[in-house]
Amino acid sequence: MIEVEQLTKRYAGTVAVDRLSFQVRPGHVTGFLGPNGSGKSTTMRMILGLDAPTSGRALVNGRPYPSLTRPMHQVGALLDAGAAHGGRSALDHLHCLARSNGIGLARVASVLEQVGLAGVARRQVGEFSLGMRQRLGIAAALLGDPGVLLFDEPINGLDPEGIRWIRELLRALAAQGRTVLVSSHLMSEMALTADRLVIVGRGRLIADTSVAELADRFRTGVLVRSPRAERLAGLLRAAGATVVPEPGRPAGGDALSVTGLDAPRIGELAAREGVALHELTPRSASLEEAYLRLTADSVQYRADLLEHPAPPPAATAAPTAPSAVPAPAPGRGVR
Numbered sequence: 001m002i003e004v005e006q007l008t009k010r011y012a013g014t015v016a017v018d019r020l021s022f023q024v025r026p027g028h029v030t031g032f033l034g035p036n037g038s039g040k041s042t043t044m045r046m047i048l049g050l051d052a053p054t055s056g057r058a059l060v061n062g063r064p065y066p067s068l069t070r071p072m073h074q075v076g077a078l079l080d081a082g083a084a085h086g087g088r089s090a091l092d093h094l095h096c097l098a099r100s101n102g103i104g105l106a107r108v109a110s111v112l113e114q115v116g117l118a119g120v121a122r123r124q125v126g127e128f129s130l131g132m133r134q135r136l137g138i139a140a141a142l143l144g145d146p147g148v149l150l151f152d153e154p155i156n157g158l159d160p161e162g163i164r165w166i167r168e169l170l171r172a173l174a175a176q177g178r179t180v181l182v183s184s185h186l187m188s189e190m191a192l193t194a195d196r197l198v199i200v201g202r203g204r205l206i207a208d209t210s211v212a213e214l215a216d217r218f219r220t221g222v223l224v225r226s227p228r229a230e231r232l233a234g235l236l237r238a239a240g241a242t243v244v245p246e247p248g249r250p251a252g253g254d255a256l257s258v259t260g261l262d263a264p265r266i267g268e269l270a271a272r273e274g275v276a277l278h279e280l281t282p283r284s285a286s287l288e289e290a291y292l293r294l295t296a297d298s299v300q301y302r303a304d305l306l307e308h309p310a311p312p313p314a315a316t317a318a319p320t321a322p323s324a325v326p327a328p329a330p331g332r333g334v335r
């Protein structure tokens with residue numbers, strides 16, 4: 001488990017991470033999402049004890065990284081695929097890491113096999129493609145068989161086959177009960193890989209949510225088609241719904257866009273009144289669109305999505321957020 005509590009990192013003139021709090025639990029792939037420069041790498045470096053926080057703390061399995069015993073057995077990380085020495089073979093690189101951490105050399109063969117590099121283990125790392133270096137970095141992270149794993153942008157530079165491989169590996173590691181935190185600036189990738197999301201903007205927490213909850217929050221209504229659309233519209237309005245002709249379809253046609261009632265309730269009302277339905281489709285903004293809206297202005301969209309709201313900002317901080325997420329525009333981004 002990873003616990004980040006009020007974590008803050010200031011550089012001269014920049015607040016890279018700003019009172020960030022979240023937890024990453026075992027058994028899930030947690031996507032760590034945010035635009036470029038939003039503080040993801042800095043947070044990961046602080047979790048791994050590579051940077052000291054200005055204030056707050058980051059704990060791995062209940063302890064700060066520097067006080068972990070046999071840290072490589074507790075947490076593994078891929079931060080920079082270029083970290084391995086180019087003049088060494090993959091085998092030498094991993095042997096070196098294994099020896100200095102009291103790990104048996106049989107484990108090296110096992111992780112090389114696991115990441116698909118067994119056949120090129122004696123080649124110099126300098127000859128490796130970016131994708132092969134990423135795999136080597138992952139092998140190093142797995143070497144101590146740790147329960148907590150951090151990957152910083154692991155799909156960078158990978159071809160589609162490599163991306164699919166990483167996706168499946170991350171899911172398999174989580175299914176084994178490990179804690180997996182993976183950073184990305186691509187929601188499209190995280191939607192396929194992660195089941196939980198921690199979204200940051202300008203160093204601050206914007207959302208700590210599941211993928212399903214995020215999709216739910218950006219639900220934009222229900223498309224209903226009926227040969228008796230006018231009658232149905234009257235029924236739904238009487239029940240409190242807002243009903244407009246489906247944008248892009250002729251007024252007076254069979255398609256309605258309904259907000260304020262969910263699909264089961266619309267179906268029940270129609271059935272009770274004997275109105276036939278030809279279509280009943282709940283719609284949500286795409287996750288990509290939800291993410292872009294959230295990160296477009298992190299302060300504006302902040303409050304309503306927090307499961308664990310941050311304390312009130314200090315007097316010098318940015319203005320407080322409004323309490324509601326604006327309703328997504330109707331008719332946009334059908335999934």
Ligand SMILES: Nc1ncnc2c1ncn2[C@@H]1O[C@H](COP(=O)(O)OP(=O)(O)OP(=O)(O)O)[C@@H](O)[C@H]1O
Nearest residue numbers: 011014016034035036037038039040041042043185
């Ligand atoms: N050593 C440093 N000295 C000064 N500023 C830094 C340092 N490291 C990071 N920053 C700044 O802190 C902010 C957060 O950077 P960070 O690399 O953590 O973001 P990120 O979300 O990982 O971005 P990316 O997706 O581009 O990797 C940026 O404004 C960056 O310029």
